[in-house]
Amino acid sequence: MLTAHQCAVEATQVHGHYLKGTIHCGQCGSRLIVSNAKNRHGNVYCYFVCSGRHSKRTDCTRQAMLIEDVEKLVEDYYSRVQITPAQQDALAGMLHHEFDRLMAAETEELERLTTSRDRLESEQDRLMQAHYADAIPLTVLKREQDRIVAELDKVTRRIDAHFGDYADARAHLDDALGLLANCADIYARCDDTNRRLCNQAFFTKVYIDEDNELRVEHNRPFEMLLDPQVNANALTWAADAHKARTSTNVSVGKGSSLVRGVDVAGLEPATSRV
Numbered sequence: 001m002l003t004a005h006q007c008a009v010e011a012t013q014v015h016g017h018y019l020k021g022t023i024h025c026g027q028c029g030s031r032l033i034v035s036n037a038k039n040r041h042g043n044v045y046c047y048f049v050c051s052g053r054h055s056k057r058t059d060c061t062r063q064a065m066l067i068e069d070v071e072k073l074v075e076d077y078y079s080r081v082q083i084t085p086a087q088q089d090a091l092a093g094m095l096h097h098e099f100d101r102l103m104a105a106e107t108e109e110l111e112r113l114t115t116s117r118d119r120l121e122s123e124q125d126r127l128m129q130a131h132y133a134d135a136i137p138l139t140v141l142k143r144e145q146d147r148i149v150a151e152l153d154k155v156t157r158r159i160d161a162h163f164g165d166y167a168d169a170r171a172h173l174d175d176a177l178g179l180l181a182n183c184a185d186i187y188a189r190c191d192d193t194n195r196r197l198c199n200q201a202f203f204t205k206v207y208i209d210e211d212n213e214l215r216v217e218h219n220r221p222f223e224m225l226l227d228p229q230v231n232a233n234a235l236t237w238a239a240d241a242h243k244a245r246t247s248t249n250v251s252v253g254k255g256s257s258l259v260r261g262v263d264v265a266g267l268e269p270a271t272s273r274v
Helices: 067-083 085-105 107-132 140-178 181-191 191-200 226-254
Strands: 024-025 033-037 044-050 203-208 214-218
Touching: 024 044, 024 067, 044 067, 067 181, 067 203, 085 140, 085 226, 107 140, 107 191, 181 191, 191 203
Parallel strands: 024 203
Antiparallel strands: 033 044, 203 214
């Protein structure tokens, strides 16, 4: 994720901090930069200041913020959004079920691709047999073989992608849920370098408002996984799935697929992200 999306703006500054590039002014949207202020006694105080106000590019009136206060705000945010084991299980169950549903919906397309692959391989065999029987010249054999190989490669890549894309998405989902279930603990133990990586992975931008509240833009897939409606849907799905499994075990005497009778709510967030 971090390789594909360099989310935070990295700029060479005199003063460095792991939150630079991620945090922004909640009033004008400009990046916050580090300012070290020294009083008459020689004491140095480290602040984040709005770059728009500092350079007079905007009419922003945002006051300077102590860096340690902003650090605490971000650390507290991770504590608030860390999901519980029950939420992790519910989200994983609902979303993996959705993957199963999507793959089942594409069964017809997969069957068509498999039939095309079998036809091309059979045509390839017949072509070689005709050449061995001196029924077609070498030039025709080469031309037809090139055509069949090109079509076969295209079909094979689409079949592989059908399985590979879902496998990669499932693995990505499980990794993301694992991070969300431990994000506060991980962030608390990280050094500055790894805190920067955490923030780049979770956020595209973090805005600090005048009342010192955070407004965040989450990276994918966290914007969906942290959506309150999606979490509510997942917990409802898990409860309904448990009822369906319990009912099946009582009536049949053994477990069976519980997803057939359970409606899965849509995955798109019903409300705008916070």
